[in-house]
Amino acid sequence: MPQWHPHRSQLELPHEFSVNPLFSRQGEQAISRFKMHNQGMLPETAYQIVRDEISLDGNARLNLATFVTTWMEPAAERLYKDAYDKNMIDKDEYPQTAAIEERCVRILADLWHSPQPHTTLGVSTTGSSEACMLGGLALKRRWQKARKSQGKPIDKPNIVFSSAVQVVWEKFANYWEVEPRYVDVSPEHPYLDPEGVLSAVDENTIGVVPILGVTYTGVYEPVEAIAKALDDYQERTGIDIPIHVDAASGGFIAPFLQPDLVWDFQIPRVKSINVSGHKYGLVCPGLGWVIWREAEDLPDDLIFRVSYLGGNMPTFALNFSRSGAQVLLQYYNFLRLGKDGYYEVQKTCQLIANFLSKEIQEMGHFEILTNGSDIPVFAWKLKEGDTPNWNLYDLSRQLRTYGWQVPAYPLPPGMEEVTVMRIVVRNGFSTDLAHLFLMNLKQAIEYLDSVEGSLPHQTKHDNGFHH
């Protein structure tokens, strides 16, 4: 196991450790690592212990693997500190926080061209994962109701997406017992294509889920063409299959960088959309959104009305309590940036992605698969026929010695023999950092080229996290 995934080795550590003598009091010479200590300690001591340990974590700014926000400006940090203790679910105690959540729903519904932005339904969630579960559940319930009303069986629901879906859709299918139908990606169609969709759907399909910004490569799946194919299918068969768009990243990119792209509620078949507030919504971790096209697209019997916090609050969520701070930060960003600000931030990321992908292409070893022209994410592979003594996993490990986290991984089923490396350009990855990264990338390659003999290889997929 590489050192930065230390879970298994944790148990091999001594079961006790001692505290810096500057802080330790009587009885604190030996602190249990795996059992709760009998006595408490002073706040400063506990703080030091936790602080010291997390100093071994990676530097989030150098993490080019994650889509998730790793930096917010000081005013946002202040707002976070002011609000982290507000419980989002307690809408009776914090009515203005609830009102602001509601306002964010309206803003997103409008941004995505809902025909009813003032009355449609939507909620904030802990991230896109929860938002996708809710979107998927609504599809399932809607399908069940329609089938029941026609006196047809409801025991074999299926859902259709490409083999490049994010893991949350595999979870959805598994947890809610819906058969997942994967349409394999291919070199000709490295994304969900309309023909593939038509070959997978039938009367038991609860919905089709195109991804706006595929995790592996950053490309947009063609929502409009898929919707058109499903229109034709309905004309031929009478079967009406809705679309949920997983716009975890693209929901905050397309409205600003590709305003003419038709992917959202402008398409009547698109019934719900999710986005991660903590990705290109530019809020720190813990926030997603799901919005329905119109109120009637969310089956009413999925909504719970609870009274134990006072008031009678409708909720549709998997989670109950969580901080309201992220929702307030989303609204802060809407105010602070406006459409122009979001455009500037995302455009800058895209320019940096274009620049870096071009530079990497010119290095000679690599072929660029995507260049950041959809979401500001790009991927490359080793050039066909280029056989250096090292592979992309070695390069990933070598970059890590400079602090950069850049994952290498195989493409999804259908193209799994291709290994790629990917960079997610986020706000805060400046042109200055991009130049420094290129310098380190060249140094890493020089080093790998200079190693005689073959490098020791661990398991093929040892660089884990790339979602």
Ligand SMILES: *Cc1c(COP(=O)(O)O)cnc(C)c1O
């Ligand atoms: C990140 C991502 C998810 C999961 O989102 P979280 O906000 O991390 O829960 C789902 N789908 C896609 C396409 C993603 O990129």
